[in-house]
Amino acid sequence: xxxxxxxxxxxxxxxxxxxxxxxxxxxxxxxxxxxxxxxxxxxxxxxxxxxxxxxxxxxxxxxxxxxxxxxxxxxxxxxxxxxxxxxxxxxxxxxxxxxxxxxxxxxxxxxxxxxxxxxxxxxxxxxxxxxxxxxxxxxxxxxxxxxxxxxxxxxxxxxxxxxxxxxxxxxxxxxxxxxxxxxxxxxxxxxxxxxxxxxxxxxxxxxxxxxxxxxxxxxxxxxxxxxxxxxxxxxxxxxxx
Numbered sequence: 001x002x003x004x005x006x007x008x009x010x011x012x013x014x015x016x017x018x019x020x021x022x023x024x025x026x027x028x029x030x031x032x033x034x035x036x037x038x039x040x041x042x043x044x045x046x047x048x049x050x051x052x053x054x055x056x057x058x059x060x061x062x063x064x065x066x067x068x069x070x071x072x073x074x075x076x077x078x079x080x081x082x083x084x085x086x087x088x089x090x091x092x093x094x095x096x097x098x099x100x101x102x103x104x105x106x107x108x109x110x111x112x113x114x115x116x117x118x119x120x121x122x123x124x125x126x127x128x129x130x131x132x133x134x135x136x137x138x139x140x141x142x143x144x145x146x147x148x149x150x151x152x153x154x155x156x157x158x159x160x161x162x163x164x165x166x167x168x169x170x171x172x173x174x175x176x177x178x179x180x181x182x183x184x185x186x187x188x189x190x191x192x193x194x195x196x197x198x199x200x201x202x203x204x205x206x207x208x209x210x211x212x213x214x215x216x217x218x219x220x221x222x223x224x225x226x227x228x229x230x231x232x233x234x235x236x237x238x239x240x241x
């Protein structure tokens with residue numbers, strides 16, 4: 001029964017339309033428990049709706065979107081706001097909305113769902129921080145960044161050891177990540193950042209390269225005397241026998 005209601009909704013029949021049809025066919029109101037189930041199933045299936053080919057307007061802040069919604073020329077091309085900074089554009093109104101924005105001294109960036117259209121859209125700094133080229137990064141760019149970086153409470157993106165390791169560990173995973181970073185970044189990646197990403201992603205396996213200071217003594221007796229000093233107890237180890 002529930003599946004049949006879902007199929008009816010897929011054919012653009014609402015739960016109310018199904019209820020009206022059943023009551024018309026039966027010639028009597030539906031039993032209360034059946035009516036309640038139909039209404040609940042209808043509400044459940046209506047919670048999530050997938051739409052294709054829809055256009056969205058993203059604003060840098062709520063103030064800008066509110067200004068557009070109060071502008072008759074722009075609001076007539078917007079269906080409704082979805083979030084404080086995002087609104088649904090009326091079908092077929094994309095070009096008119098762009099012209100309206102330009103006339104309002106708001107130069108829009110046009111985003112395309114093709115991933116390659118967000119290449120070269122960020123600057124990745126030596127410290128791992130990521131700055132989008134556009135003031136309002138598109139949802140398509142945000143999706144790419146979310147896979148390889150972490151976002152703080154202020155919306156700033158950054159590469160971290162945890163985000164790099166989330167992409168996988170080892171040589172192949174690191175090379176794949178670096179290739180994606182090179183596509184996103186404007187220009188060559190900072191050399192120091194490449195080294196850090198390799199280290200975080202265990203590019204070199206379990207091997208570790210470190211800079212150390214070695215002390216050499218003339219005899220084992222001198223070494224033993226130095227290691228016997230209280231200040232060195234537990235903090236140094238002999239490397240020779």
